[in-house]
Amino acid sequence: MESMWLCALGTGVFAHRTIFIKGEWHLHAPYVATTHLILWFVMIAITKSLSLPFILGTFYLTGLFSSIAVYRLFFHPLRHFPGPRGAALSKLWHVWHCWTSQNHILLDSLHKQYGDFVRIGPNGLAMFHPAALVVMDGGGNTNVPSEWYDIVYPRTSPIFSRNGVEHRDRRRSWDLALSGKAMNDYLPRIRNRVSSLLNVIADVKSTPIVLNDIVYSFAHDAASDFAFNENFGMLESPTWHRIVAQQRSALSLLGRLNSAIWLVRIGLVFFPFIPAVEAWKNLLDFCDTLAEKRLINEATEPDILSYLIQDLQQNSKNLSDKEKKNLLSGNAVTAMVGGSDTTGSGLTSIFYFLALHPHHADKIYNELRHLSHPYDTHQLSKIAHLNGVINESMRLLPAALTAITRITGPEGLDIDDTFIPPNTKIGSPRYTVQRMESAFANPLEFIPERWSTQPALIKDARAFAPFGFGRRACVGKPLALAQIRLVLANVIDKFKFAFAPGVDVASVERDMKDYLTATPGKFSLVFEKR
Numbered sequence: 001m002e003s004m005w006l007c008a009l010g011t012g013v014f015a016h017r018t019i020f021i022k023g024e025w026h027l028h029a030p031y032v033a034t035t036h037l038i039l040w041f042v043m044i045a046i047t048k049s050l051s052l053p054f055i056l057g058t059f060y061l062t063g064l065f066s067s068i069a070v071y072r073l074f075f076h077p078l079r080h081f082p083g084p085r086g087a088a089l090s091k092l093w094h095v096w097h098c099w100t101s102q103n104h105i106l107l108d109s110l111h112k113q114y115g116d117f118v119r120i121g122p123n124g125l126a127m128f129h130p131a132a133l134v135v136m137d138g139g140g141n142t143n144v145p146s147e148w149y150d151i152v153y154p155r156t157s158p159i160f161s162r163n164g165v166e167h168r169d170r171r172r173s174w175d176l177a178l179s180g181k182a183m184n185d186y187l188p189r190i191r192n193r194v195s196s197l198l199n200v201i202a203d204v205k206s207t208p209i210v211l212n213d214i215v216y217s218f219a220h221d222a223a224s225d226f227a228f229n230e231n232f233g234m235l236e237s238p239t240w241h242r243i244v245a246q247q248r249s250a251l252s253l254l255g256r257l258n259s260a261i262w263l264v265r266i267g268l269v270f271f272p273f274i275p276a277v278e279a280w281k282n283l284l285d286f287c288d289t290l291a292e293k294r295l296i297n298e299a300t301e302p303d304i305l306s307y308l309i310q311d312l313q314q315n316s317k318n319l320s321d322k323e324k325k326n327l328l329s330g331n332a333v334t335a336m337v338g339g340s341d342t343t344g345s346g347l348t349s350i351f352y353f354l355a356l357h358p359h360h361a362d363k364i365y366n367e368l369r370h371l372s373h374p375y376d377t378h379q380l381s382k383i384a385h386l387n388g389v390i391n392e393s394m395r396l397l398p399a400a401l402t403a404i405t406r407i408t409g410p411e412g413l414d415i416d417d418t419f420i421p422p423n424t425k426i427g428s429p430r431y432t433v434q435r436m437e438s439a440f441a442n443p444l445e446f447i448p449e450r451w452s453t454q455p456a457l458i459k460d461a462r463a464f465a466p467f468g469f470g471r472r473a474c475v476g477k478p479l480a481l482a483q484i485r486l487v488l489a490n491v492i493d494k495f496k497f498a499f500a501p502g503v504d505v506a507s508v509e510r511d512m513k514d515y516l517t518a519t520p521g522k523f524s525l526v527f528e529k530r
């Protein structure tokens with residue numbers, strides 16, 4: 001009997017050393033779990049007993065997990081980097097500590113405790129260094145996006161392409177979809193949404209209004225229109241559009257499981273009834289259906305999807321119908337989340353900082369007096385204080401607080417005197433890096449002038465990249481900034497605003513969630529006509 005137990009133990013060690021230590025397993029997680037369960041049931045059927053398969057299974061798993069633990073703690077290339085022992089053992093440590101969806105706070109505290117390079121997972125390293133963002137994505141690097149980017153697999157898009165050639169091909173159509181010519185088609189529609197937002201503010205008169213709700217409504221209405229010709233009508237409705245509500249719930253799932261997406265894959269297969277998992281599935285289904293519809297029916301007005309479909313028809317004849325659908329659906333997910341949640345998050349943070357420091361809103365108001373029209377996006381892109389306020393808000397509360405991870409190439413990489421081994425998952429949490437003393441003087445203070453009249457307050461500009469760096473940088477940056485500038489200029493031109501009485505101002509940052517994009521705590525403002 002003892003030899004059977006030893007054999008099971010050895011099989012566990014063998015499975016780790018010969019199978020699981022190689023390659024990536026996140027996409028196979030549901031199959032691995034299913035195969036193990038099937039084998040276990042087969043053993044029960046053969047032995048006609050529960051106890052023996054249970055004991056053998058326990059020995060097998062002990063062998064497997066002991067081998068994994070010994071390797072990760074004592075032999076892994078990252079073993080010399082500091083960090084919590086639990087994090088080195090399993091990604092579940094990170095998931096557990098992120099259960100409140102505040103990964104930015106967790107990583108910030110790990111930086112304070114362990115220093116600039118912290119092992120935050122068995123194969124994961126967080127780099128808290130002003131040069132880290134450039135090293136990850138700047139010119140000449142051989143890093144590739146991490147396994148996280150398979151989150152909607154088999155759907156895909158530029159952001160979800162882990163292969164450089166595929167990424168270049170898929171990015172081409174987005175470059176066209178967000179070119180100056182295309183933007184001229186979207187801007188009149190965006191201006192109409194800005195007018196709707198102004199009407200909502202004017203209608204409530206001086207009653208407090210939840211700022212987060214109105215700017216996210218604006219962002220979703222604008223994006224549903226320019227991305228796929230739909231009118232979510234959220235600014236005109238007291239309730240959230242069904243699919244936006246699902247999206248918010250789905251993102252809360254990512255806030256917890258972002259560091260271990262194999263759990264998301266397992267959730268979709270085994271636990272589809274959990275509300276947040278169901279919401280994630282509904283969001284994907286919505287994008288699949290949208291893709292199917294759009295492959296058949298043309299849009300009435302130009303939108304991002306119409307450029308992508310045109311590119312598919314001209315340059316992707318070798319793709320099967322299924323691949324085309326997956327490509328379009330992945331792009332729809334990208335537009336849904338990347339095109340609206342980010343802008344909503346950015347606007348919320350900016351209004352928060354302006355309500356905290358109202359003299360900056362007054363300064364912008366005075367700048368606007370020199371413009372012929374506050375609806376001119378070109379003029380708005382040139383005025384110093386408005387753009388300083390936007391930059392400074394995005395520095396302190398970037399929309400991508402901790403997201404964006406890469407895997408180092410075959411030669412690893414050097415950053416100052418630290419060598420990061422090949423095939424390491426790396427990330428550089430913007431929330432902390434953009435607040436580093438080595439990069440910004442008085443880093444925790446809101447000083448928009450550092451972007452105009454006081455450049456000495458920026459010590460290391462490499463640390464600022466709210467839209468990313470290099471060939472994978474945000475293709476929607478001009479459109480995002482155009483929307484943000486239009487909203488700010490028009491609201492400040494017509495209204496003064498302040499926190500509503502009784503607002504717990506500290507809760508905005510304290511309750512902020514890191515749901516892939518930053519989701520600040522809710523707060524109300526009171527607006528007053530100028």
Ligand code: HEM
Pocket residue numbers: 158159160171174227334335338339340342343346399400403404405465466467468471472473474475476477479480
């Ligand atoms: C304040 C608003 C925004 C911020 C802060 C932002 C930030 C970012 C960042 C940091 C990335 C790199 C992500 C990564 O590598 O994982 C990115 C990529 C991307 N963003 Fe944005 N974004 C914003 C708005 C938008 C908008 C409005 C759109 C389009 C409608 C958009 C479309 C994209 C796309 C398609 C990519 C993938 C680019 C590629 O991989 O080639 N973004 N964005």
